[in-house]
Amino acid sequence: MKVLIVEDDPLHRSYLHEAVNAALPECDTIVEAENGTEAERLARDHKSAHIVMDLQMQTRNGIEAARTIWKERPDTRILFWSNYSDEAYVRGVARIVPDGAAFGYVLKSASEERLKLALRSIFIEAQCVIDREVRGMQQKSLGQTKGVSDSEYEILIDIALGLTDRAIARRRNLSLRSVQNRLQQLYEKLDVYQSSSDEQDEGRFNLRARAVAVALLRKLLNYNALERAETELAEWLDIRN
């Protein structure tokens, strides 16, 4: 068995190396990459079916890399090893995992035992392992119970990018009024009215900007999500001019 480790921090990389060695005696070769692009290349060259990688890396993040890797070889098993359980990351991962693929998501704060267990479960047993803390997020984000629905999330991203209502309407093929409807749904979900209608006129908020702020504070949105959205927007702009 071959394992590809993708992690930009050398300390964490060597830690992962040891963990893989200890947890998977059936693993004979370990390959290491320190960013997303390198990971894609190595995964292609080595036909790696077993990858453990960090989500946040400076040059090319884990989600991007995972997407292209899975596109080429959908049965690849990937264990994401991340510092954060931000809803934005969970959404990002959930959005790209192919049907039936085995993957995992464990936090760096998890014990070494947990990491080793996850390694065996995914790479040997082909089971999905998702950290308890992250699991809560996922339920909330995919189920339409309490959290923000997909269409609301979509429009959240659009206003976070700074698009106009009209521009969003064009992009998503909606009427202007529909966009504004969704915006209002979003505002309610994010509880943006709370502080503005509070006392008299004090602390009045610009709803649109406030929505982005609370989304960031609640980690519904983060830098990576924004960055991805920005490149997608740029592509879309290129196509239609």
Add this chain to the structure above:
Amino acid sequence: MKVLIVEDDPLHRSYLHEAVNAALPECDTIVEAENGTEAERLARDHKSAHIVMDLQMQTRNGIEAARTIWKERPDTRILFWSNYSDEAYVRGVARIVPDGAAFGYVLKSASEERLKLALRSIFIEAQCVIDREVRGMQQKSLGQTKGVSDSEYEILIDIALGLTDRAIARRRNLSLRSVQNRLQQLYEKLDVYQSSSDEQDEGRFNLRARAVAVALLRKLLNYNALERAETELAEWLDIRN
């Protein structure tokens, strides 16, 4: 000499421990904290004058901790050891360092040699050491040459929090028009017009929201800065109602 290490990642913590041992033979005791609040307590108890700490920690970040520590003991020497050189972090640090205090800012990606050198320079020689890469940021952020000035940064934070023009005017004791003036300056600095006036009507941006987006993408703003600003805002709201 006593050194306090503040770092939430155990791997990095032990790495720092070794580095301090190797670089500072005159150091006889090393104390470790794994978050900001613990750091404040330990700094107080041990009267630590030498601290090396991470900036981003989940429970209480380094900037908060450093501020209270420096408030109690302004001659404390602090070496910040951070993953990122975001302008938001640099600004955050620059904003709180007392006059004449020795401090440092080195990136985690720096070589071990560089870290050790910085440790000696700051703790022994009381010199300020700032990573080359970070230095560029600082020049840009403090000098009014190209970057965003302080007043512009202030208003950037306000719109990022989602405040109305009127609310900002009240908060900063300005007229409504002045707020809007500053906003326009900010829009120019952030080059928000670029894409909107580009072609015909395509890709129209909501300037206010777009400004926040590009500030985030340029790392002028980040989660921590926003979080700090949010608590400051909450305090301000408390005072005046």
Add this chain to the structure above:
DNA sequence: ATAAATGGTGCGGGATCACGCAAGACGAAA
């Protein structure tokens, strides 16, 4: 000292946003 730059303020208007009201479309439940 006069001139230019810098920063705050008022006025006014066109564009955009937030949103109530209401009508049509579609699938699900009765």
Add this chain to the structure above:
DNA sequence: TTTCGTCTTGCGTGATCCCGCACCATTTAT
């Protein structure tokens, strides 16, 4: 089939935003 809920869209309005055109007060430069 009827009815209900969700989604989409149009119309209209008041609030807010963006910003050009002044005017004035300080500072800085010549």
